[in-house]
Amino acid sequence: MTARANGIGHAVWPVLLLLVLLWTAAQAGARPDGVDMTANIDGRDVATASGQQPMRLEPGSTVQIAIALTNNTGAPLQIRQVELAGHVLGLSFFSYSTAVELTIAPGKSESLRYRLELRGLAGQATGLIGGELAVYGASGAAVAAIPMVTDVRGSLWSVYGLFGIALFVLTALAFADAAVAVARHRLSANRWQRGLRMLAPGLGIGLVFAFTASVARWWVPDTGLWLAFAGVAAAVSFLLGYASPTPEPDEDDLDDDADPDDIESADTYRFPAGGPTP
Template identity: 75%
Template sequence: MSGGTHGIRHVVWLVLIVLVWTAAQAGARPDGVDMSANIDEHDIAGTSVEKPLRLEPDSTIRVAIELTNNTSDPLEIRHVDLAGHVLGLSFYSYSTAVELTVAPGKSESLRYRLELRGLSGQAVGLIGGELAVYDGSGAAVAAIPVITDVRGSLWSVYGLFGIALAVLTALGIADAALTIARHRLSANRWRRGLRVLAPGLGIGLVFAFTASVARWWVPDTGLWLAFAGVSATVAFLLGYASPTPEPDEELDDDSDDVDENVDEAEPYRFPAEGPKP
């Protein structure tokens, strides 16, 4: 069972690494570039949980982008990326190569069709994403956040990610429950709290994943961390405030019986003439 706890600890480290990576990747984009876009004639800037952009696997969507270059340099666009992110990780991504140059002070439009091949195996549920345009060096020039309703499969990469979280959390809960049932919790309150903290963290992560797949809301990084932090804190406090485990009474009784048998045993005495050769 200890493997389940170790697995959830790895998830904790993954969350921390993702946060650092996301902060490092959040570079400044050029100022003075205005972007608007619509997909299937719907403005993606107006997407929300109530009105998400519905993405059907193996369908074709029409993308229209308008860019205004308010800078003093020509703006070269080399590819457009539609991607969905969870905890800083991309679970679906469609990149389209384009060739568009926007002169200073000018506006240009870009229109193309995008086939969503393989989407069913990539993600499912409400996922926050963005439509971004990149220059020749690979730097993001402009982007528009979009909330997508992906009609994929639970056995997609994102679905399996959530299932793995659920399995690791179940193993962690079973490990903690077995430890409590066997009175193996540490007498130190801090150690008891830390022992049940990992399953609590997993519960929060699984709840956030369930909210995404059930299409209740979009669990962005802030919500994931909020759920995980609250559930981990509650679990830690429960472990910290739990009664100090007492020694097993059956073991004490057995040790007392052994001591009594030792005390009652009569020592062996050799005959007066000494031991026989």
């Protein structure tokens, strides 16, 4: 009963993590049609920022942001907020919101310019991160947004960096636990339970690899890539655990499982009638 409970416990956190990833990947804000938006940061078009040429963001620097909006709807458009943010797995790791007052009549175009100080960015994120520059209306809903790739020159000890370090520690613990189980022949005799036991280390390896790719600035691991890396690594680990040889019980386990009546009969010497011979 204890071994089975441990096997289930080891399978809980990777399953929960997969559910969280799938839930965050499904989150997407709807954008109303009929609003055209262009923007640039320090004179560079935001729409041109990609994995090969990301928008570099230096902590503590001040950037000039210019936005042009065209209202193609039949009603006045009110803009109350502009937000520059970076997201990973649906989670926001850096965000800078600026309040504005702008009303655009139907069929008209307006623009706004402002200076944004990237204060505290070093403690929020580092590496290549997918972001966007979005404008919000009076209701708080997003009116328009331009996705981009940012190269944040922050610290590894930022919130995003600590997120990756936590993933690494959890993966190392899961891998060590699985290695000890293999070395001590403690894996379950059931193939499915062995596969689930090996699922956690594989899932963690996929997530850590995607995080490393982001921090090392190899490429931008968007939500699809995170899920792909984690899913492939978890599937391979599960198959390795499922196809692994059934562990043989140790001699200690055999002794523990022995029938007490057999042990008593084996250790008892029966003397002949009349008692032992002097």
